[in-house]
Amino acid sequence: xxxxxxxxxxxxxxxxxxxxxxxxxxxxxxxxxxxxxxxxxxxxxxxxxxxxxxxxxxxxxxxxxxxxxxxxxxxxxxxxxxxxxxxxxxxxxxxxxxxxxxxxxxxxxxxxxxxxxxxxxxxxxxxxxxxxxxxxxxxxxxxxxxxxxxxxxxxxxxxxxxxxxxxxxxxxxxxxxxxxxxxxxxxxxxxxxxxxxxxxxxxxxxxxxxxxxxxxxxxxxxxxxxxxxxxxxxxxxxxxxxxxxxxxxxxxxxxxxxxxxxxxxxxxxxxxxxxxxxxxxxxxxxxxxxxxxxxx
Amino acid sequence: xxxxxxxxxxxxxxxxxxxxxxxxxxxxxxxxxxxxxxxxxxxxxxxxxxxxxxxxxxxxxxxxxxxxxxxxxxxxxxxxxxxxxxxxxxxxxxxxxxxxxxxxxxxxxxxxxxxxxxxxxxxxxxxxxxxxxxxxxxxxxxxxxxxxxxxxxxxxxxxxxxxxxxxxxxxxxxxxxxxxxxxxxxxxxxxxxxxxxxxxxxxxxxxxxxxxxxxxxxxxxxxxxxxxxxxxxxxxxxxxxxxxxxxxxxxxxxxxxxxxxxxxxxxxxxxxxxxxxxxxxxxxxxxxxxxxxxxxxxxxxxx
Numbered sequence: 001x002x003x004x005x006x007x008x009x010x011x012x013x014x015x016x017x018x019x020x021x022x023x024x025x026x027x028x029x030x031x032x033x034x035x036x037x038x039x040x041x042x043x044x045x046x047x048x049x050x051x052x053x054x055x056x057x058x059x060x061x062x063x064x065x066x067x068x069x070x071x072x073x074x075x076x077x078x079x080x081x082x083x084x085x086x087x088x089x090x091x092x093x094x095x096x097x098x099x100x101x102x103x104x105x106x107x108x109x110x111x112x113x114x115x116x117x118x119x120x121x122x123x124x125x126x127x128x129x130x131x132x133x134x135x136x137x138x139x140x141x142x143x144x145x146x147x148x149x150x151x152x153x154x155x156x157x158x159x160x161x162x163x164x165x166x167x168x169x170x171x172x173x174x175x176x177x178x179x180x181x182x183x184x185x186x187x188x189x190x191x192x193x194x195x196x197x198x199x200x201x202x203x204x205x206x207x208x209x210x211x212x213x214x215x216x217x218x219x220x221x222x223x224x225x226x227x228x229x230x231x232x233x234x235x236x237x238x239x240x241x242x243x244x245x246x247x248x249x250x251x252x253x254x255x256x257x258x259x260x261x262x263x264x265x266x267x268x269x270x271x272x273x274x275x276x277x278x279x280x281x282x283x284x285x286x287x288x289x290x291x292x293x294x295x296x
Numbered sequence: 297x298x299x300x301x302x303x304x305x306x307x308x309x310x311x312x313x314x315x316x317x318x319x320x321x322x323x324x325x326x327x328x329x330x331x332x333x334x335x336x337x338x339x340x341x342x343x344x345x346x347x348x349x350x351x352x353x354x355x356x357x358x359x360x361x362x363x364x365x366x367x368x369x370x371x372x373x374x375x376x377x378x379x380x381x382x383x384x385x386x387x388x389x390x391x392x393x394x395x396x397x398x399x400x401x402x403x404x405x406x407x408x409x410x411x412x413x414x415x416x417x418x419x420x421x422x423x424x425x426x427x428x429x430x431x432x433x434x435x436x437x438x439x440x441x442x443x444x445x446x447x448x449x450x451x452x453x454x455x456x457x458x459x460x461x462x463x464x465x466x467x468x469x470x471x472x473x474x475x476x477x478x479x480x481x482x483x484x485x486x487x488x489x490x491x492x493x494x495x496x497x498x499x500x501x502x503x504x505x506x507x508x509x510x511x512x513x514x515x516x517x518x519x520x521x522x523x524x525x526x527x528x529x530x531x532x533x534x535x536x537x538x539x540x541x542x543x544x545x546x547x548x549x550x551x552x553x554x555x556x557x558x559x560x561x562x563x564x565x566x567x568x569x570x571x572x573x574x575x576x577x578x579x580x581x582x583x584x585x586x587x588x589x590x591x592x593x594x595x596x597x598x599x
Contacts, residue, residue: 012403017424026442081337106345110527113576161344194330222432224530257534282430
C-alpha cells in the first residue's frame, strides 16, 4: 500500500515531464513535412499562399517579436511604477491593497473579453490619437499608413493591458523582499525616498524584476485571442505599426481549423517556432530568478 | 603635561542648512515629481480594469434576461436568442478539465513535496512544470489537435468536448502541481512526526494529516486554475470547436462562452455582437466571483 502510493504519485509527477515532452514531440512531428519542404526559407520569406502551397512565416514572426517587445517597452515602466507606488508607503495601506487587488483582478479577465472590448471600445477611442500620430510622424516608415481599424498599434496596447498585472505582481514581490536594513541604511544617511529607490532598492530587486519581465515577454509572445481579434491578421508585410499585421499565435487561431494538407504542417512549423521562442524566454526567466534570488 | 586647547576656526565642517523641509530643493522637487509619476502610472494601470468591467456590465447587462440562459443563439442575421448552450458547454468543458488535472496535479504535487523534496528527479519535474506553465495556451490546442483530434483516438470523434477539456487540463495542470507542492511544504514537520509517532504509515499520514492541513492553499490554487481555464479560448477553437445546438454529450463538438465571444465578436451582425457582450458579462461575473472566492478561502486559513 505504502509503496504503491509512492509509485502512483511518482508516476503522476513523471506525467508532467512526459506531457511537456509529448507536446514538443507532437508539434515537431507535425512540423516535419513543412520543415523538409521549406527549410529555413520558412523563417525569412513572407509569402503565405494556400493556393500554390508556398508558406513563409516571416510576417508572423516579425509581428510576434515587434508586438511583444514594444508592449514590454510600455508595460515595464507602468508596471514597475505601479509596484513602487503600492509597496513604498506613499499612500495608506488600504489604498495600496485595493490597487493591488484591482491589478490582480485585471489579470483574471479572459483575454477574449479584452479582445471584444478592444474591438468595440478601445480601438475606436484611440483611433483619433493614432491618426494624429500618422499626420505628425507619417514621414517615418513606422507610421506611414493611415490607421483604419485593426492594426499592430491597438494590438500592442491590448498586450500592455494583459502583461501589466504580471509585471506589477512580480515587481511588487521583489520590492517587498528587499531587506529592511537596506532601506533603513539608505534613509539613515539622509537620502530622499526616490534617491533610496533608484540607488538602493531597485538595484537590489532588479534581478527578480528582470525575471518577471522575461515571464511577461513569454506571455506576450504566446498571447492569442485579444491580439487575433484586433491585429487585423494581414498576410502581407508592412513595417508600419498602424497597418494590420499578424502574429504566430493569431495565425494559428485563424487558420488551424480550416487548414489541411501541408498547410497544417506549415502551421505546426510556425507553432514550433513560437514554442521555441517562449521556451527560451521562460527558461532564461527561471534561470535569472533562481540564480539571483539566492542573494538574500 | 601640556594641555592644548581646542581651537575653533571659522570654517564649518558642514554647510549649515536649515532642518526644515524645503520643497524648492532640487532633490525634493525630483522626489515630488517621481511620486506624482508613480501615481499617474498606477492610475493608468488600473484604468483598463474599470473601463473593461464598466463596458461589460453596461453592454452585457442590458441583455440579461431569463431568455439569455434558456435559448440557443440565433442563426446569423436573425435577432433574439440566448447563450444557454454555451453556458452549459463552458461548465462541461471546465469540469472535464478539472476532473483530469486535479487528480494528476495533486498526486504529482504530493510526490514532489512528500517523497522527493530535493532529489534530481523532483527538481527535473519542477523545472518541467515551470516550463509547462509558460507554454502558450494556443500551443496546448495545437498539441491536442495533433494528438487527439487529427488521430480520432477518442471514440472515433475528431472535435469533441473531451478534446477541449483535455486541452484546458494541460493549462491547469502546472498550477495545480505547483500549489499542491508549495502548500504541502508549508505544513509543519511536527504534524508528520506526530502522525508517525502514533504509528501511522506514510500514506495515512499524507491522506489524513498532511493533505487536509494543506487544504486551503491547494483549494485556492485549484479555484484560480479553474477560473483561468473557464475563460480560455485559444485551446478550444480547434479542439472543442463550436456548436449552435445544445450539447450532445462529451464526444461531440460543444459551444463554449469564450469561443462564442470570439466567433460572434467578429461577425458583422448586431445581434451576434450583443450576445458576445452578454456572454462576456456572464463569463466575467463567474471568473471574478471565483477569484474572490479563492481570496476568501485563503483568508479563512489566516485567523
